[in-house]
Amino acid sequence: MVEREEKEWTQYLKCDGLPNPTDIKEMNTYMYLWNESLAESTIEDVTNRSQIVLSIRNDFQDMLAYHFDMACYYFLRNMETNMDLVDMKILAYTKRTDNFILCMWAPRKLPDPLLNPQTLMDDLLEDTLQINVKKTSVNQEIVEAEDKLLNEIRKELKKSVPQNEINLRKHTILGGVINFNLYYQPPQPKMLLNKTVVTAIQLPKELIPSPFFLEYIPPPPPEAGVRRLPEEIEADLKKQEFEFDKLVLFTIDLPDTALWFEPPLVCKWDDTANIWSTKHIHDVKYNEDKFTIQFRTGCFGLFGIAVNRYANVPYQTWELRPEPKGTGVIFGITAAVIICEFLIKESHVTLTLLQNGATNALQEFVGIQFKLNELINILQNGGVDVFPSFDVFNYTEGTCEKLWPMEKHLYENMAYVSSIYNFTWSRWNNLAGKRSIVMQMREYQDKRKQLSYSTLLVTPYEASLIDSTEVSQSFNSTKTHKKFCADLFHLVEGVGSINARKKLENINLRTVKTVADILIATRILSLA
Structure with missing residues (x-):
């Protein structure tokens, strides 16, 4: 209610003569008066009116997205009543209209059974022995089945069109x-x-x-082999x-x-x-x-x-580092042609650098704070698309798609420690395969001289620092520490410095969320 009142007050203070998109009476009155002046419209009037209509349309889109989110929130507060039961563990809901299809799935929480502790221990020991015996074969079968399924899905996602049709996925x-x-x-x-x-x-x-x-x-x-006279x-x-x-x-x-x-x-x-x-x-x-x-x-x-749309894919290099003497995070990408750099602070992203363009287009947006979605729309509408879709791998070469659950989890870990650590690309990443991610990392120092990079290897099972560098003759996955770390966050907690662990207690969670969103949007670990 408070947020709604603030929006209405902001709309009132605009005093721009435009109707409130959420008020049907104001919209009807505005459209009626506009229609009455149709016979007296000039080119100048229509041009000015088009800017107003586009502004109202943008307000409509923002308001529609906000209302969808709130409607889904209230709907999901009572999932057992509002959603359909697919099986014992899954609930689903589908709403179809002429303009969109809304689908929601949710896990169903089942009551925890009361177990005999002794029976549970016996079953656990028995299961552990069985898993240890068949560990290699089971894992291999799962990997092969998963790869087969992913390849089939990837083929289904690739859109083939007739010769003269423009493929809007590409x-x-x-x-x-x-x-x-x-x-x-x-x-x-x-x-x-x-x-x-x-x-x-x-x-x-x-x-x-x-x-x-x-x-x-x-x-x-001309027919092959037929010689024609001048x-x-x-x-x-x-x-x-x-x-x-x-x-x-x-x-x-x-x-x-x-x-x-x-x-x-x-x-x-x-x-x-x-x-x-x-x-x-x-x-x-x-x-x-x-x-x-x-x-x-x-x-x-x-x-x-x-x-x-993928003229700037694959990327050449990328870097994620804390802002020197600041509270933000700097994220830079050297794409196939363009070079861009972003400053992330809380919920806003600022484009701080845009180079290698043939003209000065989009330079007016450099140095201005935007919400991430707004900045993505501006750059994509300006021809700079470094925010690829999920099927980018069907239309590009020189990339190595990583296992998405592992990749997404690593982006979230990187975002969480991005105000403390400096990450950058590695030449070994593209050769590491689908289930391995390789990059360089180091603890960022406020002083002028920085530490040397260490090579980080992340798999679905473990994150570790390895004995390999960018100038090594061959890739060496030997760990440089003995501690087992399940993911990057666990690694920082386990082998990171005391100073780094203390800084984690005071991180800005809004900045973490925005950094994670931009990393997920750019897919740097699969495209560089």
Whole structure:
């Protein structure tokens, strides 16, 4: 209730003339008044109004996400009543609408049985003996079954599309959508001899599209082994040029609000199939120096510029370290092309560095604090996508996907000690396989001279410092300590310095949460 009142008070203090997205009466009044002024709208009015509508839409999205979270929270407070029983241990709930499908699963807590301590000890000893005897074979069978299942899931996730269709799992539409249309010219005002201005009224009062479609069929490639005369080649080129001249030629200046790393693709929205397609797009020419793209087409409609969303994957290096003489955490990535650095403090992330871009796009966002989701949207809309989707491994090469439960748990451990320790990449990580993660770590010193890095090896069973360096001739997984440590946090508690363990008592949990979120979003341990 307090948070709701604060939001209403903040909305009241804005005094910007916009309706409250949560108030249906205000929204209806706003839309009615806007519709009444339709006949008097000018280009300037519509342009200004579009900015207002987009602002309200963003407020709607934030409010919708907040209400979804709160509705799920209250729903899950009584899971036994609200959810369906799948089996003795799992509860589930599904809500289907025309716009989304909401699915929730939850473990069902069962009462603990009262056991005879002596019987429990006997069973435990018997089970332990059986496990010790079959340990190797059982583990191997589980690993093989798990790998087989993961490979099958990975194949199912890979989306295959026809030749002319744009795969939106691999590509993204960058720079907005361009609407090219051809219309009949509306009646123009005419001045009579007596200086009376007369305008014919055409009904309905709207722009009427002019039908236009020309299909261009590229000439077939020459047959193999057939030698053609120069005159024949020249005649074919002239015929092709003549057919090209019938098509509409477009030249587009690529938006300077985004960074372009690879030659983009021009595509058109197909209303029938509901896909982005390169069909009817011909003679595409990309000027990398002027950032222009030229193409010919025989139809009008919605056009977009598609780019490879994983142009910056895999990463070259990364580093996570405490902020010198500060309370934040610095996270840097050297991707395939771009170099970016983030400063994380509590619930906010600041982009402090963005280098290697061909233009100054996105530089206006450097040094400004954002929520992580807001910053991700800004960078992705600007062509800098270092926040890959779960199926990135289907469309990239040179990566090594790690076992996700192990990887996610390690990100959370790294975030917890990120204000004390310095982590960075290792050249052995990509060669270590799916069930091993290798990186370098050291305790960060406030003084100018830092300690040397130690090599950290993490598996699903153990975390250990090993006798191997970046300049070693071969990888050596021999431990440099005798203590068994189940994960990174256990390792820091077990072999870390007294000073480091004391600092863990005063860490900022909001910063830990944000660091963990950005590490999970970037997947640095699988992509570098």
